[in-house]
Amino acid sequence: MKSEFEFNSPVKIVSGAGECRNIGKWVKSFGAKKVLIISGRSVSKSEYFKSMTEKMKDENTEFDIFTDTVPEPPMEIVDELADMVREKDYDLVIAVGGGSPMDTAKAVCMLKNNEGKIKDYLFGGDKTPKNPSVSLICIPTTAGSGSEVSCASVIEDTTANIKLSCTHPNLYPKLAILDPLIQLDMPKSVTAGTGMDAMTHAIESYTSKNASIMSAMYSRRAIELIAEHLPIVINDPNNIDSRMHMAIASTMAAVAFANGGLGAVHGISQATGGIAHTPHGITNAILLPKVMKYNCMGNTEKFADIAKILGADTDNMTTKEAAEEAAVLIAKMNAEIGIPDKLSSLGVTEDMFDEIVEGTLGYRLLWMNPIEVKDELVYKILEESL
Numbered sequence: 073m074k075s076e077f078e079f080n081s082p083v084k085i086v087s088g089a090g091e092c093r094n095i096g097k098w099v100k101s102f103g104a105k106k107v108l109i110i111s112g113r114s115v116s117k118s119e120y121f122k123s124m125t126e127k128m129k130d131e132n133t134e135f136d137i138f139t140d141t142v143p144e145p146p147m148e149i150v151d152e153l154a155d156m157v158r159e160k161d162y163d164l165v166i167a168v169g170g171g172s173p174m175d176t177a178k179a180v181c182m183l184k185n186n187e188g189k190i191k192d193y194l195f196g197g198d199k200t201p202k203n204p205s206v207s208l209i210c211i212p213t214t215a216g217s218g219s220e221v222s223c224a225s226v227i228e229d230t231t232a233n234i235k236l237s238c239t240h241p242n243l244y245p246k247l248a249i250l251d252p253l254i255q256l257d258m259p260k261s262v263t264a265g266t267g268m269d270a271m272t273h274a275i276e277s278y279t280s281k282n283a284s285i286m287s288a289m290y291s292r293r294a295i296e297l298i299a300e301h302l303p304i305v306i307n308d309p310n311n312i313d314s315r316m317h318m319a320i321a322s323t324m325a326a327v328a329f330a331n332g333g334l335g336a337v338h339g340i341s342q343a344t345g346g347i348a349h350t351p352h353g354i355t356n357a358i359l360l361p362k363v364m365k366y367n368c369m370g371n372t373e374k375f376a377d378i379a380k381i382l383g384a385d386t387d388n389m390t391t392k393e394a395a396e397e398a399a400v401l402i403a404k405m406n407a408e409i410g411i412p413d414k415l416s417s418l419g420v421t422e423d424m425f426d427e428i429v430e431g432t433l434g435y436r437l438l439w440m441n442p443i444e445v446k447d448e449l450v451y452k453i454l455e456e457s458l
């Protein structure tokens with residue numbers, strides 16, 4: 073494990089059941105005069121969201137609400153919203169939602185103070201943000217993406233059918249508020265998909281070639297918390313204590329991947345999402361055990377450790393057997409929480425494979441994967457996942 077590293081975790085994190093009701097206090101701490109709230113449409117209709125905006129009215133905070141965010145945000149939507157925001161004098165943005173509204177908000181906060189279109193700033197583009205972004209508070213309504221503590225915004229390049237990220241320190245939110253009460257309305261399938269996205273972040277960052285002794289500490293604890301609390305929130309969605317622990321675990325896993333990196337699951341998933349428009353969390357969940365089956369040979373000690381964290385009795389197993397057991401346990405967990413086993417259930421077809429493989433091999437973080445990823449391996453994993 074690397075003991076020479078750089079580690080960044082600059083986002084202030086506030087955690088507590090009911091913390092959203094203190095939003096007025098946090099807005100005041102930024103000295104904001106005009107606030108834009110960016111959220112998904114369904115969360116904006118919830119009673120809890122309304123109680124939060126009522127608090128802002130009580131504090132005489134001037135604000136607008138934009139709810140037309142879309143999942144897996146395409147470039148056009150981001151540019152349209154950025155044009156609208158550039159005409160107003162917002163000095164604080166609050167994103168309330170899952171990964172998509174948060175990623176949209178990060179991109180818009182950056183574009184408000186920097187010229188050009190989002191495509192110019194995505195991976196392969198010719199611009200980097202010169203001016204600081206508008207301050208951003210993130211309130212995640214799902215426990216998975218970890219976007220609230222990362223400096224990446226994943227946007228779909230609709231001209232090339234690929235998801236690309238804009239990654240720059242200026243994109244870090246200033247504050248993340250983890251409040252389980254705003255996560256109680258999450259449907260079961262979203263809880264499962266986003267929860268396994270967090271598990272993927274934890275496992276890929278732990279086994280990444282870029283993992284350090286510091287990032288691994290976050291990864292290991294996140295694996296442990298998700299394994300314990302995800303099955304509980306699936307069966308008991310109003311369990312506030314387990315929702316709280318999932319929110320914390322998801323944020324921990326994101327701190328881990330922002331510093332330790334990711335691997336082939338996210339590479340294949342991002343390419344698949346760009347081409348087949350599949351949801352990020354479920355796509356990762358389906359691919360995770362299939363990729364682990366091969367990846368475990370790249371670092372048997374770490375995968376054996378994962379099996380132990382997941383609750384396996386590895387005393388009578390060799391390290392290799394225990395490493396292989398980790399993938400088996402993740403597949404079992406998927407089945408228990410209702411995740412489908414095949415990408416075909418998300419509309420992926422064999423004729424998409426060539427494009428998915430090409431997209432995967434261009435993934436920026438693929439070198440961090442514990443084993444080398446060549447095109448034959450990606451085809452093999454796709455065939456076994458279809």
Ligand SMILES: [Fe+2]
Pocket residue numbers: 217269272273338352356
């Ligand atoms: Fe992810």
